[in-house]
Amino acid sequence: MNQSISVSLTPSELSPECDLHQACSVIIDVLRATSVMATAGQSGVGRMTTCENVHAAAQLADQTPIRPLLCGERHCKPIDGFDLGNSPAEYTPERVADRDLVLTTTNGTRAIHAAMRSRRLLAASFLNLNATVAAVRSEPHLQIVCAGTNGQISFEDVLLAGAIIDRLDPPALQDSAPSGHLDDSARIAWSAWRQADVNTRPLGQSLAQSLGGRNLIEAGYEADLQRCAQVSTIDGTIERVDPGEAVFEFRRRG
Template identity: 45%
Template sequence: MRLSTSFLPSTNPIDETTDIAVVIDILRATTVMTVAIANGAKEITTTCDVQTAREMADAITPRPLLCGERSCVPIEGFDCGNSPAEYSPPRVAGRHLVVTTTNGTKAIGAASLAKQVLLGSFLNRRAVAASLDPNASVALVCAGTDGFVTLEDVLFAGAIVSHFQSQFDQHQLPTLELNDESQIASEMWRSWFGPAMGEPSRTHAAALAARLSQSRGGKNLVRAGYEADLLRCAEMDSVAVVPRRIAIRAGASIFGR
């Protein structure tokens, strides 16, 4: 396996040689989209631009839910913001969603040339790891926050890298090639949580949420009044679904199960 981590989408550009890109925006885009798909959303179309999102929603029948944020807060006139709490089964089951966010949908766009694109969050950490082909070229693409590296995305990348390092050390993986950012991410994860956390618990979620609160993205959420989302985004391995790109249309990526 060749496992490359990008702390920002611009640091290691994705091209057609990348088999799988895992886009990571823990706070909160990829967490929200994981929750939405797990709760029955039919499809999620992502785009970087607010006006494009509005135009897409107007062109689809029946009209989809228009979802997203700028600077952590819901966009005026949109149906949903960017909190996992908003994406309950009664709200999203069977629905098409159009989503635009400050950082996450840009990272999805940056990863668009990969053969496959998956969405990763702590909620589906094990499911993401299990879905990665050990013979593939895999890119972990951190969205960052407003153009800056952010701790929560690097932590998740480190959790994935650490998982495969453990497999390699136990001779369950024949080869493992890591770039420097992958090694840095893994060292951060292991220094805080060890090589593995075992079966996750409320204690683990609380410890992770406390770490997330120290990041640039976490501090932004607290200032915006969304501190409760830190724990929602830290519910490790609570979802078995991995949203994956199923189509690209007019520059937008469409995700489903």
């Protein structure tokens, strides 16, 4: 495989000197922003605009002629005055179909904005894993960005980064490493995925032990762990519409 894959275990690793202008970047916030975006897309939402902070999101919603749904969380909890929080359970077709939304979250949307200078930008979750892999397979340089949790590395995001790498470049032998051009963080992520042994242990259990998972359980959102642990149940990608703008749409495969 000639594809070059780099992983940022937190967005802070994307320094201003990091050249992303020729890269395709994939943003990961398993618990829960990118899982929400995939769920909303599957449910028929229109466009999804992400904002780094609450004030910018509220201001954008107020200035839009047809008011979008105002969505998001801070520290796992819904934001006062917003229409929806950050649980995939809220993003049903009845609630979001044919509506645009504005989303701001503690970690995920900040990671998106850290990678805005990328040539191409997607948001990935376990829910749309296979569709995302298919969409980026031909990209010469792939930059995977883990949102992390409050500036720290979070295991659930690292796991998904490893799963993406594993599907892009399956090793020739069961016990061998991928053959592609991987940086050290990419190899760490791939090893974490392989060692998680999700074939014998439910993925939700691994998510529950992560930093993000423990925070969700403490906040009363344990059920979201299973919602975010479904693998490739959504056959579509979440991709930025235009360079320089944090506006995304759901693109169904086929």
